[in-house]
Each structure stands twice: as C-alpha cells, then as structure tokens.
Amino acid sequence: xxxxxxxxxxxxxxxxxxxxxxxxxxxxxxxxxxxxxxxxxxxxxxxxxxxxxxxxxxxxxxxxxxxxxxxxxxxxxxxxxxxxxxxx
Amino acid sequence: xxxxxxxxxxxxxxxxxxxxxxxxxxxxxxxxxxxxxxxxxxxxxxxxxxxxxxxxxxxxxxxxxxxxxxxxxxxxxxxxxxxxxxxxxxxxxxxxxxxxxxxxxxxxxxxxxxxxxxxxxxxxxxxxxxxxxxxxxxxxxxxxxxxxxxxxxxxxx
Numbered sequence: 072x073x074x075x076x077x078x079x080x081x082x083x084x085x086x087x088x089x090x091x092x093x094x095x096x097x098x099x100x101x102x103x104x105x106x107x108x109x110x111x112x113x114x115x116x117x118x119x120x121x122x123x124x125x126x127x128x129x130x131x132x133x134x135x136x137x138x139x140x141x142x143x144x145x146x147x148x149x150x151x152x153x154x155x156x157x158x159x
Numbered sequence: 160x161x162x163x164x165x166x167x168x169x170x171x172x173x174x175x176x177x178x179x180x181x182x183x184x185x186x187x188x189x190x191x192x193x194x195x196x197x198x199x200x201x202x203x204x205x206x207x208x209x210x211x212x213x214x215x216x217x218x219x220x221x222x223x224x225x226x227x228x229x230x231x232x233x234x235x236x237x238x239x240x241x242x243x244x245x246x247x248x249x250x251x252x253x254x255x256x257x258x259x260x261x262x263x264x265x266x267x268x269x270x271x272x273x274x275x276x277x278x279x280x281x282x283x284x285x286x287x288x289x290x291x292x293x294x295x296x297x298x299x300x301x302x303x304x305x306x307x308x309x310x311x312x313x314x315x316x
Binding site for chain 2: 129130132134136137140142143144147148151155
C-alpha cells in the first residue's frame with residue numbers, strides 16, 4: 072500500500088512540473104497566478120501522501136492545513152494587488 | 160492595499176474563516192510540544208488572520224480591532240512574558256529558562272513545571288510574533304503613512 076502512495080505522489084510531482092512551466096512562462100499574470108495556486112493545492116495533497124508513507128498522518132495534517140490557509144491568503148493578496156494596480 | 164473591497168464574496172468568506180483560523184492558531188500554540196508547530200508558527204497563523212482582516216475589511220475597521228499602537232504594545236508584552244519567565248527561573252536560583260525551579264511557585268512536580276513553563280514561553284512568543292507580523296504588513300501596505308497624517312493625499316493607497 073505504501074508503494075501505491077509513493078507512485079501517486081510521483082504522478083502528482085510530474086503534474087507540478089507542468090504547472091511550474093505555466094507559472095514561469097505563462098502568458099500574462101493571471102495564468103501565472105493560476106499555475107502557482109495549482110502548485111499549492113498539489114503540494115497539500117503531496118504532504119498528506121507523505122504522511123501516509125511515513126505512517127504519521129496526524130503530523131502532516133497540521134502542516135497541510137497551514138499550507139492551504141497561507142495559499143488562500145496569498146492568492147487573495149495578489150488578486151487585490153492586481154486589482155489596485157489596474158492590470159486586470 | 161488597505162482600502163475596503165466591495166466584493167461581498169471575499170468579505171463573507173473572510174468573516175466566516177477568521178474565527179476558525181484564530182482557533183487553529185491557538186491549537187498550534189498550545190499543542191506545540193506534541194505536534195509540529197509552537198509559538199512562532201502559531202503566532203504567524205494568528206498574524207495571518209489579522210492580515211486577512213486588514214485586506215478584506217479595510218484600514219478603518221482593522222484599526223478598531225488591531226492598530227499600530229496595539230501591535231507595538233502586544234509585541235513588547237509577549238517579549239515581557241518570555242523574558243519574565245526566564246528571569247523568574249534566574250531569580251529562583253537556576254539557569255535562564257530552566258523551568259524546573261518553577262515547581263516551588265506552581266506547587267507541582269518539576270516535570271510538570273517544565274511543561275507549564277515552556278507553554279508560558281510559547282504563549283509569549285506567539286503574542287510577540289503575531290504583533291510583529293501584523294506590524295510589518297501594516298507598515299508595508301500603508302507605506303508608513305497613515306491616512307490621518309496627510310489629509311486627502313493618500314486616498315486610495
């Protein structure tokens with residue numbers, strides 16, 4: 072069962088690379104923001120999978136909740152910054 | 160960065176989410192010696208909740224909850240708790256932040272006194288970090304100039 076989570080995590084990591092491409096070379100600011108947010112949600116799931124691999128889910132749930140929270144606040148902050156600058 | 164947003168979705172989500180963020184921050188501070196986290200991490204989450212309030216509800220409403228003066232007082236107060244517990248251990252005749260000696264005051268066994276002592280230190284660190292995080296964001300977003308300082312010039316900042 073641990074191998075299953077490992078392969079799932081490797082698949083998600085491959086998807087993170089695609090999102091990273093969109094975040095770096097994406098045309099326009101909005102595509103970059105969308106790519107970075109997708110990386111954040113995938114990182115959250117990867118953290119939980121790491122918890123299942125190491126059999127310490129209760130530790131990694133705390134970390135992943137904080138990661139989701141800060142991702143949310145960061146997205147709102149960047150969106151508001153772009154709204155004020157009038158770039159959208 | 161600090162004017163009121165007119166989007167009702169953002170305001171409602173923030174209003175519903177902020178109490179749970181603060182409850183979770185208190186859990187991280189209190190549970191720091193059993194799980195990842197502690198004073199600094201819990202303080203960062205607590206500061207993030209105030210930053211979210213400042214972003215979504217604007218400068219005027221946020222200053223009623225947590226102003227620059229209050230943030231300065233809270234950071235000093237957290238540092239006072241931290242260094243006060245350390246100096247109390249020093250007065251009682253052991254090293255700085257050696258909580259075992261606190262058992263004479265708290266009337267508990269030394270092992271329990273160590274647990275309570277590090278909990279007090281983490282509460283102090285959490286308060287100080289929360290205030291400093293909010294203060295840094297406050298200064299950066301307003302540019303160090305509050306709206307009542309220069310009338311009419313800093314509109315829409």
